[in-house]
Amino acid sequence: MDRYDVAVIGAGVVGCAVARRFALRGARVLVLEKGADILSGASKANSAILHTGFDAPEGSLELECIQRGHAEYLALRAEMNLPLLETGAIVVAWSEEEEARLGALERQARANGVDDVRILPAAEIRRLEPQLSTRARAGLHVPREHVIDPWSPFLAYATQVVAQGGRMVFDAEVTAGAFDGEGWTLDTAQGRFQAAAVVNCAGLFGDVVDQRLLGRASFEIRPRKGQFAVFDKAASALLTAIILPVPTERSKGVVLCRTIFGNVLVGPTAEEQADRTRATVTEPELRALVARAAEIVPALAGMPVTAAYAGLRPATEEKHYRIHQDTARRWITVGGIRSTGMTAALGIAQHVEALFASGPAATAAPAAPRMPNLADHLPRDWQRPGYDEIVCHCEMVTKREIEAALAGPMPPGDFGGLKRRTRCAMGRCQGFNCLGRLTEITAGRLPHPLPGHPL
The missing domain is CATH 3.50.50.60 (FAD/NAD(P)-binding domain)
Known part of the structure; x- marks a missing residue:
C-alpha cells in the first residue's frame, strides 16, 4: 500500500x-x-469577497489567517491569471444606532492594521454610489476589500x-x-x-x-444556511463598491455586491438547520433578499433575478x-x-x-498553472478566434473552454464541477438552452454524468 x-x-x-x-x-x-x-x-x-479582516476579532487567529491569506493571494494571482475586481467596500449605517457604531468599527479596523479606512458622510457616499438609497446616513470605506473568482x-x-x-x-x-x-x-x-x-x-x-x-x-458543527439571489448582468451598472451592513455579534449580515461574472449578488441569509447535506432555496427568504436589495439600491426594483442558490456554512x-x-x-x-x-x-x-514544524524542506515549485479567465471585465475566450462554437450563450462559454476543462489535469467529476470551471448553464436560462448540447459534449467523460447520460 x-x-x-x-x-x-x-x-x-x-x-x-x-x-x-x-x-x-x-x-x-x-x-x-x-x-x-x-x-x-x-x-x-x-460569496467571493476578498476580506481585509477589518472587522475580525482583534488579535485572533482568524485575523492573522485572513491577512496572511489576503497578502499571499495578491502575490500569486498574476502568475495564476486570477482576476480581481477592485471594488472596495462601504459599511453603510442606515439608522442612528448603526451610525453611532461606525466609530468603534473604524477603531477596530485600525487596531487590526487596516489603517486606510475612513468614515464617509452621507453626501460622499452618494457621490461614490449615486444609485444608493438616500436613507444612507454614513459609512466606513474599506478600500482593499475586493471581489474575486470564487x-x-x-x-x-x-x-x-x-x-x-x-x-x-x-x-x-x-x-x-x-x-x-x-x-x-x-x-x-x-x-x-x-x-x-x-x-x-x-x-x-x-x-x-x-x-x-x-x-x-x-x-x-451547527450548519448555518445562507441563501443568495443573483440579479441580471444589467444590474452591475448600478453599483461599484461592496455594500456591507454594520455587523452584529452573530452575523456579518446581508451584502450587496457585484460579482466577477458581471452580475449583482445579494445575501446571505443566516438560518440555523440540522441537515448538513441539503441547502434548499425558499421563496419567502429570497423575496426578502430581493426586497432588501431594492431598499439599498432602489433601481434594483423590478430588475430580473436570474439565479438563486443556497449554501451551508460550518458554524460551531x-x-x-x-x-x-x-x-x-x-x-x-x-x-x-x-x-x-x-x-x-x-x-x-x-x-x-x-x-x-517538521517535514520535507521546501522545494523549487513548478511554474504555477494559469487559469482560464471567467471574469466579464477582462478578455474572454470567445473574443479569440478558433473557439469552434459558443455552447452557452448566456455566459458566452465556448466549446474550446469546455473541452479544455474536460481534458485538463484536474477534470471535473460532475456537472457542478464543469459549471464551476466554465460558467456553463449558470446564466439567464440556467441551462435551458445549452443543456442538450452539454449532454452531447460530456457524454462518457464525467465520472458522475448528467441525468439521462449514458455511462
Whole structure:
C-alpha cells in the first residue's frame, strides 16, 4: 500500500490550500474528498469577497489567517491569471444606532492594521454610489476589500498538488481509521490508504471525522444556511463598491455586491438547520433578499433575478476558528471556518504548516498553472478566434473552454464541477438552452454524468 506524508481530508477551499502548501514543500500529499469534485460541499457557495479582516476579532487567529491569506493571494494571482475586481467596500449605517457604531468599527479596523479606512458622510457616499438609497446616513470605506473568482483559485491550488505528484481521490468518504504510532491507516469508500499525518479539513463534517477517527470531537458543527439571489448582468451598472451592513455579534449580515461574472449578488441569509447535506432555496427568504436589495439600491426594483442558490456554512457553538492539534497522533483539525474561509485559506495553510514544524524542506515549485479567465471585465475566450462554437450563450462559454476543462489535469467529476470551471448553464436560462448540447459534449467523460447520460 502506498504511504503518503500527509493526508488531507476534504477538498474545499481550506483543504485545497493546505494540500498545496504541503505539496510545495515536497511532501507526498493525498487528498480524500467525499464529493465528486473539489468545492463540492460548503465551499461551492462562497460569496467571493476578498476580506481585509477589518472587522475580525482583534488579535485572533482568524485575523492573522485572513491577512496572511489576503497578502499571499495578491502575490500569486498574476502568475495564476486570477482576476480581481477592485471594488472596495462601504459599511453603510442606515439608522442612528448603526451610525453611532461606525466609530468603534473604524477603531477596530485600525487596531487590526487596516489603517486606510475612513468614515464617509452621507453626501460622499452618494457621490461614490449615486444609485444608493438616500436613507444612507454614513459609512466606513474599506478600500482593499475586493471581489474575486470564487472557484478558480482553488482549482489552481489543486492543480499544483497534482503537478507536484499529489493524488486527489473523490467519492472517498473517510469511514474509519487507526493510528499505529507511526502513521494512519484510513478506510474510505475508495479503499484503504496510509499516511504519516492527517489534516482534517472536512468542513460540515469536521466533527464527525474527528469523532470517527479520534474518538472525540472538540467542537460541534451547527450548519448555518445562507441563501443568495443573483440579479441580471444589467444590474452591475448600478453599483461599484461592496455594500456591507454594520455587523452584529452573530452575523456579518446581508451584502450587496457585484460579482466577477458581471452580475449583482445579494445575501446571505443566516438560518440555523440540522441537515448538513441539503441547502434548499425558499421563496419567502429570497423575496426578502430581493426586497432588501431594492431598499439599498432602489433601481434594483423590478430588475430580473436570474439565479438563486443556497449554501451551508460550518458554524460551531463558538464563533472563532476551531483549529486543534493532536501532536501524539500527528493530526490537525481545521474546523469552524465560516464566511472568511475563502480569504483565509492560504493563511490557514501557513498556520497548519507551522504547527507540524517538521517535514520535507521546501522545494523549487513548478511554474504555477494559469487559469482560464471567467471574469466579464477582462478578455474572454470567445473574443479569440478558433473557439469552434459558443455552447452557452448566456455566459458566452465556448466549446474550446469546455473541452479544455474536460481534458485538463484536474477534470471535473460532475456537472457542478464543469459549471464551476466554465460558467456553463449558470446564466439567464440556467441551462435551458445549452443543456442538450452539454449532454452531447460530456457524454462518457464525467465520472458522475448528467441525468439521462449514458455511462
